[in-house]
Amino acid sequence: MNVREEFLKFFESKNHTRVASAPLVPDDATLLFNNAGMVPFKSIFTGEVPRPKNPRATSCQTCIRAGGKHNDLENVGHTARHHTFFEMLGNFSFGDYFKEDAIAYAWEFITQVLHLDKDKLWVTVHESDDEAEELWKRHIAADRIMRLGDKDNFWAMGDTGPCGPCSEIFYDQGAEHFDGPEDYMGGEGDRFLEIWNLVFMQYEVKEPGGERIPLEKPSIDTGMGLERVVAIKEGALSNYGSSLFMPIIRKVEDMIGKEYVYASGASYRVIADHIRTAVFLLAQGVNFSNEGRGYVLRRILRRAVRHGYLLGFREPFMHKLVDTLVDIMGDEYDYLGKKAPAVKEQIELEEARFFKTIESGIALFNMELQNTKDVFSGEVAFKLYDTYGFPLDLTEDMLREKSLKLDSAKFEVLMQEQKSRAKAAWKGSGDDAVHGDFKELLEAFGTNEFVGYETTHHASKVL
Ligand code: ATP
Ligand code: MG
Ligand code: MG
Ligand code: MG
Numbered sequence: 431m432n433v434r435e436e437f438l439k440f441f442e443s444k445n446h447t448r449v450a451s452a453p454l455v456p457d458d459a460t461l462l463f464n465n466a467g468m469v470p471f472k473s474i475f476t477g478e479v480p481r482p483k484n485p486r487a488t489s490c491q492t493c494i495r496a497g498g499k500h501n502d503l504e505n506v507g508h509t510a511r512h513h514t515f516f517e518m519l520g521n522f523s524f525g526d527y528f529k530e531d532a533i534a535y536a537w538e539f540i541t542q543v544l545h546l547d548k549d550k551l552w553v554t555v556h557e558s559d560d561e562a563e564e565l566w567k568r569h570i571a572a573d574r575i576m577r578l579g580d581k582d583n584f585w586a587m588g589d590t591g592p593c594g595p596c597s598e599i600f601y602d603q604g605a606e607h608f609d610g611p612e613d614y615m616g617g618e619g620d621r622f623l624e625i626w627n628l629v630f631m632q633y634e635v636k637e638p639g640g641e642r643i644p645l646e647k648p649s650i651d652t653g654m655g656l657e658r659v660v661a662i663k664e665g666a667l668s669n670y671g672s673s674l675f676m677p678i679i680r681k682v683e684d685m686i687g688k689e690y691v692y693a694s695g696a697s698y699r700v701i702a703d704h705i706r707t708a709v710f711l712l713a714q715g716v717n718f719s720n721e722g723r724g725y726v727l728r729r730i731l732r733r734a735v736r737h738g739y740l741l742g743f744r745e746p747f748m749h750k751l752v753d754t755l756v757d758i759m760g761d762e763y764d765y766l767g768k769k770a771p772a773v774k775e776q777i778e779l780e781e782a783r784f785f786k787t788i789e790s791g792i793a794l795f796n797m798e799l800q801n802t803k804d805v806f807s808g809e810v811a812f813k814l815y816d817t818y819g820f821p822l823d824l825t826e827d828m829l830r831e832k833s834l835k836l837d838s839a840k841f842e843v844l845m846q847e848q849k850s851r852a853k854a855a856w857k858g859s860g861d862d863a864v865h866g867d868f869k870e871l872l873e874a875f876g877t878n879e880f881v882g883y884e885t886t887h888h889a890s891k892v893l
Contacts, residue, residue, distance in 0.1 A: 433544070433659050434490050434762065437519045440539050441488035446521055449489045454714050455723060460588055462723060463494035467520030468587065468629070468651040474524050475592040475649050476634050485526035490656065491518045492763075494707060497726055499588045503823070504830075506703045507696035507737075510620040510668035514730060515707035517656040525647025529597075530565055532628050532650045536599060537569040540626070544659065550602045552576065552622065556583040556595035562630070566597070585629045585651075589638035592631050592645065599626040607667055623662070626654040668692065670699045674758060678702040681754045686741050697737035704734035705751045706759075708777060713769040718780050729821040731777065735784050736824060739792070746781035749774040784819055791818030795828060808840025815841075816848065 438448050452470035454463050461469065467489055473479045495502040496514040505512035521535065540546050553570060555562040557577040566575050577583075586593035600622045608621030631649040633642035661672040669675065671692075679690050679698045690698045711727050718728045731748065738747055752774045760767040791814050798810040806829050814820035822841065829836055 431544075431663055433663060434517065434519065434656055436543055437539065437654070438488055438490060440543055441486075441521045441535070444486070444521075444535060445484070446486040446488040447482070447484045449487045451490060451492045451517075454492055454494055454710060455716060460590055462497040462726065464491065465493050465495050465498065465500045466587060466651075467491040467493070467518040467653050468522065468592070468631075471522055471524070471651070472587065472591055475631055475645065475651070477646055481524045485524040487522045487524070489520055489522075491520060492516075492710060493518050494711070496707065496730060499586070503730070503733075504827075507700040509618070510670065511623060511655070511658055513657060513669065513703050513706070515703070515710055519654040519656055519659075520652050521650070522652070523650035525649055528648050528650060529562055529628075529630055532630070532652065533562070533565045533569070533597065536626060536628055536652065540599065544663065546601060546662065550604075552600040552602060553597060554578045554583055554600070555597045556580075559583075559595050559597070559630075562595075562597045585627060586635065590635050590640070592634050592649075592651075593642065594630045594632040594648075596627050596629040598624055598628070601625050601662055603662075603667055620668070623658055624655075625658050625662070626652060628652045668699075670695075670702060675699075675702045677758055678705060678751055678754050681751055682738075682741070682747075685747055685750065686743060688741065697740050700737045701734050701741075701748070701751070704730045705748055705755055708734070708748070709752055709755050709766065709773055710763075712773045712776050713763075713766055718776065725821075728780065729823055731780055732784050732819070732821060733824055733827060735781055735788065736828070739788055744789075745785060746778045748781050749778040752777065787818040791820050794818065795820075795825070799832065799834075802834060804835060806834050806836045808837035808842075808844065811836055811838075811841045812844040812848075815845075 442448055449470075452464060456464045456469050458469065458472065464470070468475065470489075470491070471487065474481055492515065494515050495512075497503070502512040503514055506514055521532075523532065540551065541548060548570070551570065552574050553566050554576045555566065555578075557579050559577075563575055563577070583596050583598065584593065585596045603621050603623055605621065608619055629651040631651050632645055634645055635642055657669040657672065657674055660674055661667070661669045664672050666672045670679065679695075679702050682698055682701055683690050708727060708731050711723070716723050716727055718724055718731070720728070734748055735743075752770050756767050756770050794810065795814060798807055801807070806825075811820075811822065811825045814825050815822055822838075826836055
């Protein structure tokens with residue numbers, strides 16, 4: 431079953447207009463990346479731009495959650511259901527239908543198109559939402575409806591923007607596979623798998639921490655994770671076991687000659703996740719850089735490379751996964767195939783850059799581990815960052831594996847000191863972006879220390 435296509439067709443049959451996925455970099459300065467299907471429609475919800483002629487839309491939106499309010503980077507590899515890049519299926523009502531139809535459509539799609547087993551379905555509503563609970567009772571037994579608080583059942587795009595109470599649909603994958611105290615709806619476990627969020631868009635927040643202002647026309651925004659549904663349909667207990675990820679994992683297995691086993695396979699999953707994010711960002715024109723979105727991209731690639739190193743790779747390998755990804759997703763996103771040659775080259779260069787220093791960096795890290803009781807030195811973390819190109823979150827990722835903390839206060843101090851030094855050296859330019867690129871040039875020259883005016887001069891010529 432092509433879940434993506436079935437979803438869009440279903441909502442077209444309910445008079446929704448199919449809208450193409452918007453770019454990952456949103457037209458919205460408050461957001462790092464597009465993190466939900468509603469983002470491209472934000473100003474329609476708030477009434478800032480007129481509603482389209484047809485007040486119903488459906489889309490499959492590419493999303494990234496690797497920073498800001500919705501950040502799943504730390505979950506990747508460790509849960510069965512989180513990715514940094516994923517596709518969100520959604521249906522939207524701009525002041526047209528509200529709770530009643532949103533719930534009825536969702537139930538119809540899940541039971542009559544996806545044919546999910548009703549005995550495995552659960553729903554949650556906001557603790558204050560009697561209306562949603564009553565509406566759900568038309569479809570599902572009352573004891574399968576749970577009430578949860580703001581943490582789980584109030585949805586907001588970010589610190590500002592449209593928001594509202596929501597109702598979520600969960601699929602019980604069976605106690606025999608998952609257990610543990612954390613495994614409940616809304617918890618960290620994977621047994622009760624959240625598949626679909628129906629947001630009853632009723633408010634707007636204009637400033638961070640500001641009050642919730644009722645929207646003139648309540649609307650509907652829903653989001654269903656494609657990867658989770660595909661996994662359920664294919665009988666996989668983890669998204670990574672589905673046809674969207676397994677070919678990438680198999681390719682990694684082939685290259686390194688070691689079999690993927692779920693329990694010890696976090697590194698394979700991180701790589702399979704991160705290659706998708708990297709390829710989509712690069713194909714859409716985001717480049718590796720030392721700040722902003724390009725730095726998120728760099729951090730993600732370097733994390734993947736470090737996991738590759740753990741598996742035994744000692745030279746660039748990520749770029750060899752690009753074709754596998756194009757095989758999986760190139761039909762739906764034809765720009766992937768077109769950009770693949772350039773993307774491979776960019777990835778290989780970035781990998782090579784990091785492979786140059788990763789060995790010494792890891793050696794330094796391991797040496798410092800021997801001096802560490804509970805808290806890892808901020809100085810060493812800074813040296814890893816500054817000299818060996820280990821982004822802070824990468825070092826933190828390594829420390830988490832050892833259940834150690836970091837002296838991040840010290841790291842911050844050193845970081846600030848370096849920034850002021852750099853500012854002083856760059857009085858003439860005063861442009862942070864230039865500083866970022868300059869640093870990259872120095873990296874390419876194999877040193878990170880300020881090497882005087884000759885290099886500076888050279889750098890400014892190149893720039
Ligand atoms: P979770 O509780 O599992 O972290 P969420 O409540 O943060 O999910 P929503 O913001 O409600 O997710 O997004 C709507 C849907 O998008 C979710 O129900 C899920 O199916 C999917 N989804 C959310 N985050 C991810 C992710 N990181 N990777 C894959 N799918 C996701
Ligand atoms: Mg989440
Ligand atoms: Mg949730
Ligand atoms: Mg949710």
